[in-house]
Amino acid sequence: MRRLYIMHNTLIEDWLKLAGGKENIKLVEHDKGTTTLVLKDNTQLNMSVLASTYVVADIQVTGEQCHLRIRDESSLIYNALLGMDAWDSTGTALQEAGHAKKNRFSILHFVSDVFMPLMPAILGAAVIKIIVAIIALMDTYSSADSSALMDSQTFTIFRIIGDSVLYVLPVLVAISTAYRLKSNIYVAASIGGLMFYPEMTMLMSGEKEVHFLGMPLVSQPALYSTAIWIILTICAAAYLERFVERWSPKFAKGMLAPFLTLLIVVPLVLMILGPVGTWIDEYLPEALDSLVANAPVISVMLLGAVFSLMIIMGLHYWMLAIIMNDMLMNGSSMVIPAILVAIVGQAGAALATALRSKESASGRVAFWATGTALLGVVEPALYAVNMRKRSSFYAALLGGAAGGLYFGLLSVKAFAIVGNPSLVSLPLFSEEGSLNLLHTCIGVVIAFGVSCGLTYWMAGKGQKRGQGSPKSSIE
Structure with a gap:
């Protein structure tokens, strides 16, 4: 095992020369402050660069594999290597030398990649939520003698288990985003858990106006913990962390970046989202309420199309005020049916993606996401399946x-408030002496069929265009 030192101004170039070029690097790993380069061919190791080195690292040859371990400045080297075209976000070489391919960045694909590692937990919790919802619905329509389960502490605990993953979802999203960006996951988790702090929850409860540095904050804490805002916040935190790590003195590394990240990013997010949320809180419910009252056909169609976007942006929380106002004034709501077809549209697109998928793992996720969406839990279908492909996402809309x-056109209404309308909640659309429930079922079939058919058709066209094109191989 040998020590090597590399001058800072030629750090990356010398490492690549030592490794025999970037095409000779099989894997880049970063763990516990050490960056390791695994080489494909030991004979390509260029030992001549050892004459001009300053940073401490180790070279270790084990069998046919050669490991270059970098300790000092390892985070800077690792992030610089990941920024090159030769590696993807996991640090694995994408293709053989001379055939490097740069993927076009897509915000939809990035958000979907953030959610993919979270799918087992989300799907597991979704199944529990669905079972709890079915039991609650059966209890509603059963005799009074069978209501013990609904009121029992056991039932309450199962309901909490089902809700727990979605409750801590901002923290999970923050961790997944930071892991993908190779930033500090613990700082990210702290940012994601901002709204879980009891005093912050009480402060944002809406009982009185809250101001931060003179700026009003909206009394809707769910806005600050919405996935898209968490992802954007962690992206900003990762950028600031890299900048500070690059320019901070060695004695302050590991401390200065987290300190400045928490000190700057969290207040900045509150200052940006505070006025935005206040403006939304003031104008959005009034505008949507007016649109539903004056142009019901157009409003229901638009809500069916854009409600998924509202979920992504965190604007769907404001729909409850409109629904409650409709129920108080009319005893029914046309907003809930719009939400229903938006969710069913996501389910249809997810099913088509599952049918077209050539990868068993992604196909299984898409099938499960279809089932959970039809039963009211839309996040897996929306984030993990349809956002990965623009065609699926647009078809769902x-x-x-x-x-x-x-x-x-048929003035379909719901006659009771439900959190996420689904196939389980179809009885809430029933009205004695009308065909409202029948039209609800027809609308659900239309939404599902259109999104599923369009996604399947566009996926087929994409596969035909892709035939004959060279495919990249991952080491």
């Missing part, structure tokens, strides 16, 4: 719009 148009 069009399916929601088609179902919403039918609902608007």
